[in-house]
Amino acid sequence: MAAPPAEPLAVDYDTVHVAAADHRDALIDELVHRGSRVVATQDDLVFSADRPGPAAWAANTWLAPALYRVESIGAAAHCLKAIQRNWHAHPVGHHRRARLIAERLPTIRFRPLTFPSAPPSAPLGAWTLLSHDRLLASRHTTSAFADGAPAFVEDREGPPNRAYLKLWEALTLAGIQPGPGERCLDLGAAPGGWSWVLAALGARVLAVDRAALAPAVAANARIETRTGDAFSVRGADVGHIDWVCSDLIAYPERLLELARYWCDALPDANIILTVKCQGPVDADLIARFLAIPGARLRHLHANKHELTFFRLRDGGPSEAAGRM
């Protein structure tokens, strides 16, 4: 083990967020709205103080940022190795120097996950060079994946579209999945990527959409289809449900009502719901989703201009934003 690094320099922030792609402004609004002080930004990094913890629009959050003065590439690599083994570089400039530092660190192989499997359990730190002699390193981050981006061994045969990757990612972060003996309600199910995921896990699925599922998905014996308006489905109409999943496209306000309804109607169910955003993101809306007891929100790597809402029986996923 290398000698301990030099003392970190004083900084006026306690958290550094890596903004989800194209969502830095939404992240800043979210942080300000929740009472964090945004101290600085650099590229896709947002430095904040006062309200540490994950943010919905962050791909990853560095929970213990420490700034070191490093005179050389070797000194930077030594500093990182003295803290811990596993690091991911997130360069925001000084790319060549950062690459030379990274080359001196142990190689980490980020193998694509075969779903379902657990995220890596080894802690993964993150670092960057803020200037040629300023190394910012955080041994603790919210995500086990480099920049919060899991990669999966994809299935190009079974699912009818790529939406299944969103549910794979959500269930991987959730750390639990539906299985045999459980029943799922899939709202806005067509053409059937999410229903395909749920059925492949052994669960039975009630798939509701105005549109038809892809024939191969509709033919799955574990999937029952119902054609019609998914917003008018009520708990009394569907029998016992363990999981409610929704990938409905609708105005966020309507999706908020939907989340409130199902969280209230089925207090013991796990709920995963895509929050499609339209135009500039309303930070107050995020707060209203998070006001639902047990709610968590996160921008998944597979998400576009949308967040994923979780209300899980066991509380997770820890990398998602929760009520502050």
Ligand SMILES: C[S@@+](CC[C@H](N)C(=O)[O-])C[C@H]1O[C@@H](n2cnc3c(N)ncnc32)[C@H](O)[C@@H]1O
């Ligand atoms: C993004 S797609 C869902 C994709 C699906 N999760 C998959 O994996 O294949 C959104 C779906 O919501 C459905 N939808 C939108 N509004 C609806 C409503 N009021 N009732 C039922 N389905 C609706 C659309 O027909 C569309 O199939």
